[in-house]
Amino acid sequence: MMRLRVVTPEGAKIEAQVTSVTAPGSAGELGILPGHVPLLTSLTIGKLSFVTGGKTVHLAVNGGFMEVHDDDVIVVTETAEEPDAIDVARARASVERVDRDIVQLDAQTQPEKVAQLNRRKARALNRIKTAELHGTPDALRKVREAPPQAGA
Incomplete structure (x- = not known):
């Protein structure tokens, strides 16, 4: 067993005894099992x-960072959302806004703004994928039955 702690700016999000952890490392997906060698890595x-x-x-x-040491796994991340807590309609609206905004930018003269919008879109798409693949059927049914939001 390992001890997992997931920490966000709001405080400790998760503290649990776990048998494995899979994380989105910057160089690819990382699998952590008990007895893993010490590791400090960035997350995407x-x-x-x-x-x-x-x-x-x-x-x-x-994104964020993960440290593994002596069967203790610490993940420090900006946000950590459970699938059923994700507002899929809001995430989809965010993707649409980014797509509209990015068309109006010149990537040559505003590369930082384009990169910022691409990160925002990646976050929204990750939220959608996580909710749709791993949310409970009841939560997903509520999302599908909800009327479209104004301005979406």
């Missing part, structure tokens, strides 16, 4: 998964 936008009590839990994370 993606899905953090872990197994606790025989159940796999998924979180949409927004």
Whole structure:
């Protein structure tokens, strides 16, 4: 067993005994099992998964860092959202806004703004994918039955 702690600017999000962790490393997906060698790595936008009590839990994370040492795994990330807490309609609206905004920019003269919009889109797409693949059927049904938001 390992101890997993997921920390965001709001405080400790998760603290659990886990048998495995899968994280979106900057160089690719990382699998962590008990006895893993010490590691400090950056994380990218993606899905953090872990197994606790025989159940796999998924979180949409927004980059950050992960440290592994002596069966202690610490993830520090800007956000960590459970699939059922993700507002899929809002995330889809964000993707549409970014697509509209990016068309109006000149990538040659505003590369920083284009990169910022691409990161925003990647975060929204990760939230959508995590919610749709791992949310409960009831939560997804509510999303599909909800009327479209104004301005979306």
